[in-house]
Amino acid sequence: MTLDQNTFLAIVAMAAATVLTRVAGLVLIRFVAIGPQQKRALEAIPPAVLMAVIAPTALVTGPAETLATVATAIAATRLPLLAAVSIGVFVVAVGRAAVGA
Amino acid sequence: MKRAEKLEEFAGGMKAMAPLTVAVMPIGLVFGAVAASKGLSSLEVLLMSALVFAGGSQFVAMDIWKHPASWGALAFSALLVNIRHVLMSASIGTKMPAFSGPAKYAAMLLLADEIWAMAELRAERTRLTPAWYAGLAIPFYCVWVLASLAGSIVGALLGDPNVVGLDFAFPAVFTVLVMGFWKGRETGAVLAASALAAVLAHQLLPGAWYIAAGAAAGVVATLLTGRRREVCA
Structure with a gap:
């Protein structure tokens, strides 16, 4: 168990940057009045952020990933979370084996 | 409580x-x-x-x-x-x-x-x-x-x-969660704008700018569709 000084400094700096982003939103909404326009923008944030996170994997990584994302989305309309995710993981594994990637 | x-x-x-x-x-x-x-x-x-x-x-x-x-x-x-x-x-x-x-x-x-x-x-x-x-x-x-x-x-x-x-597993979890936020056509506009901007930024820029780009595009899309509806009404 060693602790390098530079590594420790880097970890603390990363943690500080992350905490900053996590509390900044709270500070922001204290100073910005929430009207109808701001409310609409806030409501769009959850789907917009989640879509942005998955878009490169879903659309430009490979056919197996695209197929698995579609399968997961369809499964999500009628199955609980864990079942839909299992289907996605299964489809991606089979798909990758099929395309040899 | x-x-x-x-x-x-x-x-x-x-x-x-x-x-x-x-x-x-x-x-x-x-x-x-x-x-x-x-x-x-x-x-x-x-x-x-x-x-x-x-x-x-x-x-x-x-x-x-x-x-x-x-x-x-x-x-x-x-x-x-x-x-x-x-x-x-x-x-x-x-x-x-x-x-x-x-x-x-x-x-x-x-x-x-x-x-x-x-x-x-x-x-x-x-x-x-x-x-x-x-x-x-x-x-x-x-x-x-x-x-x-x-x-x-x-x-x-x-x-x-x-x-x-x-x-x-995690892209799949996020896909399921996105479906949970579906509220009709307006959500479709947000998702399409976010996906397009994220993919473009992912191809063109280094690092993780694509997440910020997609999020911003989704928010802009909802504000634009909201404004258009006000004009039509």
Whole structure:
């Protein structure tokens, strides 16, 4: 168990940057009045952020990933979370084996 | 709220989060293994997962890791990858009337993507309480930290997670959660704009700008469709 000084400094700096982003939103909404326009923008944030996170994997990584994302989305309309995710993981594994990637 | 009610709420949050808490185990193991292969000791892996607690930025940090570690570059990269948290905490912050001021800030320290998304879903349906949020966040946090520690110790034994598709677990979780936020055509416009901007930024820009680009495009899309409807009406 060693602790390098530079590594420790880097970890603390990363943690500080992350905490900053996590509390900044709270500070922001204290100073910005929430009207109808701001409310609409806030409501769009959850789907917009989640879509942005998955878009490169879903659309430009490979056919197996695209197929698995579609399968997961369809499964999500009628199955609980864990079942839909299992289907996605299964489809991606089979798909990758099929395309040899 | 009585003690028994609090416990019930805590258990409810823990139960809702259970599939994700299980799914984060292999991801944590992989993170620990990758970090060990970059020369981090188990203590350093433990500290990073416990203090940073943001998987995406931790993996990106391993991508650009050098010895000796350059704190400026790593902090900037973490800032960029996690800039989406500003939007996330602004959004969930408006849905926490049951939280005291300090409790709100404490809750934000554990605002990882998965925790935030489940809290948003809960707030759509019912009142989000501190006890429910704690049940959501604390077990997930502990599993992430312990799994990365375990990964750093047994790392070399793990092999390649891509073969069995486990790396797809989190994109799949996020896909399911996106479907939960579907509210009709307007959501479609937000998703299309976000996906397009994210893919373009991903192809053209280095690093994690694509998440900020997609999020911004989605918000702009909702404001534009809102304005158009006002004009038509």
